[in-house]
Amino acid sequence: MERHTVDDLGAVLGLAAVGEALTARATVDEQGYVTGWSAGAEHLLGYAPTQILGRPAVSLLAEEPAASDLPPFRDLPRWHGTLVLRHRDGRRVEVKVLAHHRTSYAGVRDWFLVSALSGAPPRPDDDALTQRGFLDSPCCATSVHDTALRFRRSNRSSRGALGLSDDDLRGLRMTEALDDPVSGEVERLMRLALETGEPQYLENHARAPGETREHAWSVHLYRLEDDDGRVLGVASTGHDMTEQYWARKRLQLIAGAGRRIGSTLDVTRTAQELADVAVPDLADFMSVDLLVSLDEGGTSDDVEAGAAVGERESPSEASAAGRRSLALRRIAHQSVYEGSPEAVVVPGEVDDYPEGSPPVESLRSGRAVLYRVTEPAIADWVAQDPLRTSRIRDFGFHSAMTVPLSARGTTLGVAVFARHRHPDPFQQDDLVLAEELSARAAVCIDNALRYTRERGTAVTLQRSLLPQGLPEQAAVEVASRYLPAGARAGVGGDWFDVIPLSGARVALVVGDVVGHGIHASATMGRLRTAVRTLADIDLPPDELLTHLDDLVARLATEAEGAERAPGDGETTGDVGATCLYAVYDPVTRRCTLARAGHPLPVVVSPDGTVDLLDLPAGPPLGLGGLPFEALETELPEGSLLVLYTNGLVESRGAAIDDGVDRLRRALAAPAASLDTLCDKVLGAVLPQRPTDDVALLVARTRALDADHVASWDVTPDPSAVAEARKNALCQLEIWGLNDAAFVTELVVSELVTNAIRHAEPPVQLRLIHDRSLICEVSDASSTAPHMRRARTFDEGGRGLLLVAQLTQRWGTRPTPVGKTIWTEQTIEPAEP
Template identity: 75%
Template structure:
């Protein structure tokens, strides 16, 4: 190596940190005349003829360069340009201490007669770049061989032409502008352009430098362009950009069809002129893909002998041509791919395959399919790739990519890129399929736990809506209920469980059952919420995962079974008094529309969400005129990412105040006004129009605490039944009144009151001032009492007791032979 580069032409000296010479080569001896034996071990300062004006910063900088005046062995002075490298600053102590390497050229560089010829020959024969020279009129003068090959013309053909005469117009104009700027400013211009070399289909990328040419006197002679072919780097960068774009665009939702379409949109036209995504038709969930509800009938194709054909459903495709006229299968249609066809072979082998349209496998497949044969002929397909969709060990389907407008066929690099894109899409499609199945299960569970049919009652006219959340959020735990209570009263419930998915739906079902159970014992709204709050707190404790164990109920990813919480609004309406009692636990305020159309939010006391505990719940009571509208809802109706809460409430007010022929139409108009698209969260909406029970259908008597008053109570009740035309239930009513009034006189405290309500059934109520509720027991053979409540329970449809502010009420309801509510 020393012989090739001329080691003696360079003086090399090493000096330790103390300034002592430790190394001396032949070039140093030639420069200063000292032999190695004479100078090694001596201070380097002995070589200086005079101190330098700027001392080398030996302690700080890694490198120094400058001119030093040295003393030759024979005494004459030598000026030398020295480059000093500080070596080993990061060297471990066991590998030695840092030192300096001083380098200087022994002789200066001088022009030689061969320089011009060397430069000219090297310039014109350089194979690594395409260089061309132009005069001041931008007329071509000379070029390297590679430049002539890129332009597809010989030097004689190019002589005297401008770039705009040779290249595409936009590219040539940009080139000439850069050439003019280079000549005017003397600054080198840099361009990147993309064009096809003559006779090639593949686009090339060029990195071009444009610089001015001047003679030694500064006279501008012209301009030169030097272009480096960076095609490999260009296409590698394009592929990386496409992969990066795919990572952000594919899988933006958990919708299978949309995910597949995103793959098609990314790859066309950057990689292919046509792309189709087909999933196995028997894959669970493929037949229920959103956006493909109206699916065409399967395309029947006879199977090829000696193999098994595959049924695939087209879920996405894209083309460079508007309307995708080059597709042979419609979206949603099932096509049968015979064994041996490229898609079937890719699925069978699990590997991507590249084809030319003239290959036997393509020819045989197309020959059996008149539609595909026509597409290949009409659009000029010439190259294709098939890539299987594989995710987590499961085969999902196949992607087919084809070219007919792009002149170049697919290359092996294109196949690798298509495989990478398909792999990313397959994982997203598999996630979407899993989510689709889970969502379908959650929606089914959610709907099964909601009321399938609202109960018949006369106190309220009711309509409801439930909308599950959009794809990303998943099904939540919103619910509503209508619960008939004693005394012709009705309870309205709306709630919202924290979280989404199957766990939230299951929790919702448990809470709805609990509310119905607590409502059955006629607890006031505030007490009911208190009991429900205790239950939610216990659920959070019981379902919390064990220490060190991840995941939630059922192992559903992303769900924490311990995160149990809910909001709830519970309202009880009494059609006799037209009073409504409400309490809420962290829930949005209900809206009331008065008969004159005024909309207001009831100012209920704020209660904490269920499960927090520690704070009491308070009831709010108001009188609602007959015909008032009460609207209960969950927060998904009024809150969204696009609008704040106040704006949502304002839109709700306007929607409720609008005209509507029925409550069903009102629900539709409210949802249309507040939720023009798919909701981001679950939405439950319950609207009820109040009715009042006519005063002549309610009879009330005060009972004296005297056993003799029982007979008068029976007579009054029978007289009122005769007025109502209910003689057929007189016997049972007489027995019930006698038993309940007698018990109140004997075992309770005044005041005592008897009330009959003629609703869908006949309700008999006895209220007293005692707090002790009766318990039904089975009387023994010789007991003289204990059979009264047993008889009441046997002869009536249902009975029960409810607490009041002054005591309790015992009630029993009889069924009537016909619905007399309209009489």
């Protein structure tokens, strides 16, 4: 076992102090053996170190304490009590012992025992020592007051805080010695402590006489009594906690900034949130300026004097000194005064900052800088600007900080913090805080700028893929609205379309692609193109949705493959969509509709009745394997057919049924026009900030007058061709369309001849006088004709080619019992 005296290790343990012999010290290991022994211990018990080291410590006890009086030492960090020990000469010695359970310098656990020799009795000069300790305390401002709350005595710190000596203070009350509203609250709590005997506590902020900086104080107030319980007065003890107070305020400000800055993806609002956080807790005025180059979606990574993006020469400077300026746009500012009267630039305005000005220097160096207004950097700058000079003079600006705003290696702009009402100038800690706030805001501003650029691209793509103008047609009167989602959701894939069809019919389409962003917009464009292509071949609504479902399924498969493929590009995400497709015929006033996972359309009858059209439910596009069903219904002339996407009626925190009810109520109210009705619907149904895209399409049905339609059954005999031509020419004469007689006669002759020769009865000829002249021949065969170029000696093959050359459009559409071949001719309005 290693043996040593405690005195030998004094230097190592830091115990070699003055008066070493006045303290008895020993160490005992965990097994209870004495491992250290000091000169003071030898003086106390008479044992030399060589006589006691290595012996059990219990051998020193004159009597063992009762087991019930001893705690479990192994778990204690410290123990103190009285032990009765045996002196070497045999007498009993009662000793007060303080034992520390510690890890020694050698890294082992042991007990360190100390005892003041003879109990260290009070000394005559203790009272004087205590008094000087009170009077000379450098960090605790203490004063004592009599029962009338008047000063009796103060220590040096208290006198320094009040700026008065004891002779000046004695007999005064706190409210008389300190002209500050906080003194009244201190006196109130003094009286409360004096009357109740309960200590009182408060934190206050006061400025000592002759000081410009306000201090934060932690004040304790307590009653003073003598040994007999007689009340002598009250004492106040104050700790200057200014640094801790401001550190706490800075932490609170940073925590608040984390909650408040970046609540949206709006650049202006984010900048304003930074200004709102900084004023008034940090600055009296604060501004945020961004580089003008960011207006065009660019960035500025190289802000160098004379070469910065956004720099330009002002005419006056170019002619006078040839100095360049940096163009910055004011995004936001805030002031302790309403309306920010200190500002020389209004939000949205561009100002030129000359080379050498603090904002430009901060941007060029990339460092935050602290200035006094009297420094040459500011004095030279404002000397060129009379308005800034007057603002500094009128409001009394005395210090400022400029902090560059940068994120992800991109320079965005500069934040300027200034003080004029707050008497304390900015300190280095304030600059660190301003940098922290600006760094947080810069990341949020950069996010907002990136989002704004991406969203602008997506909106532009979305709008370019939507109809730029609704086509002219006579079947329905239409009005539409498209609203992109709010900032957080991003642009989606909602779309609508109006597609003229053969036979004066029209197709109405509304769809919604899953997701948001550019990928959703691009998918929407592909689906809209596919719908128009499928509509061009006159597929029925249920068949069209079936083909569209196959397309979406293929797009989803392509997207999955793109996600699995290696690369750094963004993933396309899930591909899916809903769609509603309707075809309205103004001749029969019949409407055929089918839907794929889409909300039900609304029909408003001419008498104002509003009903949901109960279409068969179809699965969303892309699931595959499930059929779509169509519904055919008659719509009286003047009916409203309302198609929309779910963004109109669905919102967070509200049931879709509530949105549908609001929609029905809005549609029931009369409106001067369809455009007015669309606006009323959006205002009544949508929340202030929609979370999803909204597409709305309202169509008022028209009916084609019976006088504008003529039809004849054709006998399946070649001789019936002449009769068909005759009937057509007579009808054209009735309509006043004699100029179209020649082409119509050729078309009727060709189409009726082909139907009789190659198709199956019954055969029907129909002429429709709408915006164009439509000629239709229907038969019971599902075989569609194909146009081909006839060779020199072919006897056939020239008919359809001739028809296509003479008419504007032609085509074939399937019918429930066969097909219809149709042509359209542009006609001049009939002369009165």
